[in-house]
Amino acid sequence: MKKSIRIRAHVFTPALSVLALAVTASVQAQGIEVNPVVISATRMEQPLSEVLSSVSVITRQEIEKSQAASLADLIQGEAGVEFGRTGGPGSTTSFFLRGQNSTNLVILIDGVRSQVDPYGNLQITDIPLQQVERVEVLRGNASALYGNAAVGGVINVLTRQGQGNPSAYGSATYGSLGTANLSVGYSGSNDDSRFDLNAGRNHYRGTSSMDSKINPRVNPDNDGYTNEYFSGKFEKKIESSLTLGTRFTTSTAQVNTDSGEAADPSNGVIGDVATDVQKFKKKTNSFGIYAKKAVTDDWLSTIDVSQSTLKYEDFKNGTRYFSGYGESWQNGLIEGTQNAARWFNTYQLTPAVKTVFGADFESEKLSAEGNSPYSLKRESHGYFGGATATIDKLSLQANLRKDTLDVSHNQYGSDSNSKPSATSGLLGAGYQLNQSWRLTSTISTGFRAPGTAEIASSATIKPETHTSKEAGVSYSSDRTFARVVYFQTQTKDAIAYGGAPDYALSNIGKTQNEGVEASARVVWGGHSLKASYVRQDPWNVSDDKPMARRAREYGSLDFSRSIQMYDVGAKVYASGSRADGATANTLAGYTLWTLYASKRIDNEWTARVKLENVFDRQYQLAYGFNTPGRGIYATLQYQPK
Template sequence: MKNRLIRPRGFAPAVSVLALSLLVSQAHSLELNPVVVSATRTEQALSEVLSSVSVITRQEIEKSQAPSLADLLQGETGFEFGRNGGPGSTTSFFLRGQNSINVVVLIDGVRSQVDGIGALQVTDMPLAQIERIEILRGNASALYGDAAVGGVISIWTRQGKGEPAAYGSVMLGSRNTYGMHAGVGGTVNDLSFNVQGGRSGSDGFSAMIPSMNARVNPDNDGYIKEYVSAKLDKKIDADFNMGLRLQSTRAKADYDSGSSFAGDKPSDINLLKSHNDQASLYARKAITDHWVSALDFSHSSLGYENTKNSTLLNDGTLKGTQDALRWFNTVQARTQSSISFGIDKSIDQYSASGNYGYGMRREGMGYFAGLTEKMDRWTFQVNARRDQIQLSRTDDYGTVSSVQNINSGLLGLGYSLTPAWRLTATVSSGFRAPTAYEVSTNTQVKSENYASKEVGASYATGDALARLVYFQTDTRDAIDYDKNYRAVNIGQTENTGLEATLRSQWMGNNIKASMVNQDPRNVTLGMPQARRAKTYGSLDISRPLAGYDIGAKLYASGERKDSPYSSTMLGGYSVLSFYASQKIDERWSARVRLENVFDKQYQLASGYNTPGRGLFATLRYSPK
């Protein structure tokens, strides 16, 4: 066993007692029409948004008892993920069938870091830190710039409200999994605050399947994660407030390599240590009754240390920093008209050590503006953006660089047929700039260019919000590698499909459902895109019953091609989970979750295991 996790004696009986006698939190109703900001960068009711958006509230996060961000998002329309093992291992996000580097993650409005190959670095953010999540599907480069062609996952962290009070939870479960967090938040005079910290871990399971690879170590691959965060907001006067956000995460995860190139043996112990820190300062000022301006500066850093048998690997260290400045404005021109405009500036720097060491610098500057207008039954949306991205990479062979200047745009139109029924349509252009690694292989490689369109119909009443969307995205100058491992613009990819989404309250049941049918293809090579299914969807139903809140969630996915470089297909699968909750008193509640009820065996990446059946119970304290 690689991680010897410290846990209390009598662990299994403790889980049984929690599962059978506590059962979890207060019954609640699904929020059907929340306010969202990601679709236009201004506030709108979900039913009025032209683009396709989903929302996950804090209440839903707690009800889900999901072990990670990827598991929480699974089942949301348009979202898929791949993972090399259990929580804490390498994870890829896919939105609208696009590549994993074609999605943007925002934290409190600030773009999160990617590395030298464009991979996201915040795929395992602690859920205890999150207040709400918005998933904007489709080409959003006109609002958010580079790589937002699959969509945007916008995460908002928790902020104190009301009288100051403490809160926290303890979770125990299968595979010696545990989690605990505690915090305090509230408002004192003109200061709002929220401070919290936590730790989670598990003995896990073997990340890779030993029967498929003789070089795999068959023992369990565990993980440990520790985190702290703080958020302060000071109201200076009626029109001006300032704030500070701090976050820090440390993690250790065992993993399997099983590589013949690295000469791996079944006795090898591989460990990845990581840290991710962020500090932000912001100010918000109401210039007039109709104009609000906000300025946000953030500094973040990350690092990885990869060891094999307690020895640092030759290419086992990565360090990176990001400085980001955002100036954002909203103007309420008329009652039914809003304007947004601003600037995004970022500087990212990375360095990797060892035989393949390199240094990378990326500077981005984006200028954007948008208008949303309502006229009687019509809604209009226009967004435009210009980005300049400068990339350079330095290694033993010298320095290579590239400058990309790209324009993006979006036009949207909505028409209300009746108070309940609405038609929508958008057309947009977008881009993904070459990564530093791609530029290092070929300085002439160009940005990928995207053209997208979608049409939809929505139905919104007091107890239901449903949406059906047809979408199509075509890629020109798609980047891939030739036989000499040089990044080249090979040609065209495309994805067309249908999305159906439902949020409803029906006969006392809270219902969330989604279904996607798509065809993500590399047109030039004549093959499907890897690790994306043609059909997938979910159904989540809960209701109060005899003083409890009980529910079930089913997720199903069709088969997927594992890699563009092999013919291996990953089989389709379905996973069913049950959950229940009960409020014990005004402060205490308890939850229990039985995941993968039928102990299904499936793969998200060829040769890698996924979690089997597991029972998890949580005791929660919250006086609010």
């Protein structure tokens, strides 16, 4: 039955009041960064207009304007980005970059890889946006730069860094579904040091994560999310050529959820009932130190050492819970430690040639307690080098990387071992047709090594191998940057669950994706516009079916303008239908509208309001799981200029 749309007048009143006042004022130009500096595409700083690969950049200004609840909500609408989620903010989130599986991407937090579980699933997808300075989304195969699993792309998150006179900052948000967020910080810099401290709490009461009308075993109570966090960065210049720094972060999160699992006596699964209370608790800590040394005027060298820890607990009715066969979380307690070291260098070989080289080392341990206990160890070594060159109108990029891994897994008293290695490469070229128009192309190879649970499932399992190609044209001016790209990716020895009777993980064969991707950033006549559109065909060639939770078409349009002391805007995101994958169901296409506005009260205070999912659209990102309906959110922000 089609749901009638009823929008209550009092829901719109704050937003309409701001919009009405704004319309009566005269226009002032508002700027977004049309051509921001990008790091992730080459591991060296470049203006976006000079990058050969496809990259999106989201600045701190855009993060504040969006008032997004999570990293997934922030990057939704960027070209090449889709995600699935089992509920509202804080629940399990799977990113699909360039149509690749959710295990085929890398999330970096200040250059450090996010930890993954035995299946390759990312553990850090709920970083508080109050800590984030900018996000870069690098689309396409980047194994030649970042190694294992970076075949769909890289989400590079850079946390806040102090600048300007030391001062306090903060924000408070209150809104629908019991949303109550508070963040405070203190940051600044002087001639030889800079720092940032940030702490806060995000709370979301939510709704039931699963639809009890679809699954009667689901408890229809509210499934909320709470995250408490604290982070800091400090950097000091010891001498003109040497800078030392440290950073840390700690986060404790809890998300209530639903499983709706059916009884399965053959696997010891009792099954859920409508009175069950289920929740996840996750605690993460990280600490790092680094040194930057200008060896010569042309050579900058950085050494970075860090440690990250993870504790993940799965509770049902107050006790640690085994969630059943086939689930990513199979145990009541998972604990892990990751040690990482990076040696990174940039060297200006000639005025027209810049090189990058270095090494990455990681050592990781993960263990689980419950009905299916296991332990894993994973060590990886990566050595890389690359160069960019400009010869008249021609730009060139070349990268090469060698990775070796040593993975061991113990479960049910049985050991499984694997020592995969791979060499990945990237070649790119660009040609400047005139002052504004440019042609670009890249070809790259990459790999994803099997996770420890995948090795345990099949001792003969092999790494996935990937080949990617893209060709594009871009237009750049002082007010516009736009790019259209044709891309094609092929995966061999793709890892996935096989069919009956055992549904074991194995190399199923081949998958592929090809399509066209368009994006634009424009400042024109006092207006700011961001737009994206993707048409693709993610296909499992071996099974002859579409890949799960990926649409054939999706895109977004974000339009805003400044009018005296007000900023007003609207964003629309649309996605086509998607196969669910976990079931035989199809997830319907949907369109979401968001209205937002802000008022600069003075040089320090800004008031913001956002009306999300304006038409209260019901949609699903995973079959049977609810998503937030219409909501209004207000933020008061303090940020000295």
